[in-house]
Amino acid sequence: MTELRLPTSEEVVRKLKVGDEVHIFGTMITARDAAHKFLIEERPDFIRPYLENSLIYHCGPVVKKKNGTWSFVAAGPTTSIREEPYEGPVMKEYNVRGVIGKGGMGDKTLEALHDQGGVYLHAIGGLASLLAQSVKEVKEVFMLEEFGVPEAMWVIEVENFPAVVTMDSHRKSIHTEVKSKSTEQAQRLIHPVT
């Protein structure tokens, strides 16, 4: 088990390899479809300090506001591949060290992870209770009015947030490897040599 503390650095992230299980500590920010489009088209400066050497979490949380303070109630990952066209450029523009989501991403992102020194971390799909418990504090929220709760950019402080490195900066992706092996086996089952 590796501890990943945010903000991190290129050096630390380049040491991470696919299959590593990490626990994340520190401040990161949620972003999904509307936010990625916004980051590329509007290039807002106010967000740069939050993204620098940190992680983007693909998550549309369920939140609660009590006495003026926000908290996360359920916070599982959403499917990442929708951000494939944006992710590489976003990582480069804002010097992001990685993304957390589910299902993995494609070749363009894998290439960006290599060039930039970044990782793709797979959070556990459906782990809503435990992941919400890992979010210790909601520090700030951007674009809440404009994008709505699931799409807003939530700045969160996490502790012991579990994830697995499934794409690394060495052009390795568990998703491609598992798929090519399972497809070979599926072919053997479907077209047996008689």
Place this chain on the structure above:
Amino acid sequence: MAITIDEATLESQIYDLIVLASTDLSPDVVRSIEEAQKHEDDGTPAKSVLGMLLRNVDAARENRTPICQDTGTNIYHVHYPAGQSTLQLRKIIERATERATEESILRPNAVDPVSGKNSGNNLGTENPFMHFEEWEEERLKIDLMLKGGGCENVSGQYKLPDSDLDAGRDLNGVYKVVVDAVNSAQGLGCAPGIIGVGIGGDRATSHLTAKKQLFRNLDDSNPEPELAEMETRLYKDLNSLGIGPMGFGGKTTVLGVKIGTAHRVPASYFVSIAYMCWAYRRHSLTIENGEVIYD
């Protein structure tokens, strides 16, 4: 003979059923995840993921919060004694659904496909989905399943014969398309999955047959010997694909395979695959002679 219903009481009983379904997994499902965890190799992501799933289930049960934030499509299969009013039952279920949504037991998930507007209370056309069946028994049995979007997106339907897969119109052809479906899904439906298969019917009843299988107990065995054999064979072979929990690789790709059939017209041979994620939320409520049982 119809049973006497006190609307307020039944509404709160159904509300309790929804709470149970959203915040707790059935014992057969928990057991199968525990078993799977034992079989995975030490030190692998597969093993620790399964451990986390079990901890998440405990946390949800303790905090009375949803196991997964996607509380899905709510699917009801209601068996009722002759003479019961299904219209009345429908209204009571709707009221219980609204209440569960208000109390954050269900996420508002009913979106109008044309306007894109979320109804906010989980009510809408075919939402919740209810299937009524009269039976000769004098009990009322309400089965509820919460089925999320991620696993629904990797479900599918095939039409046999399928020449790419070399799948003919027989059980061996069924075997091939199920292997193909699970391989295409990879970890995306939040594997390990539970696979309901419907053979035959028209397009719609084929899917319905597949989904009905998901109400069966994971430990049961198909009464049709040929289908029982196919279920066992598929269970074993699908786990040989090595996709593993979340698609990280490993020995557990599926927790079970359940097959059902419906008569078809001679020209059609459909096979539907209902993929259910590990967050396999289904429970039932039975009312007989004033006695109420949840399982």
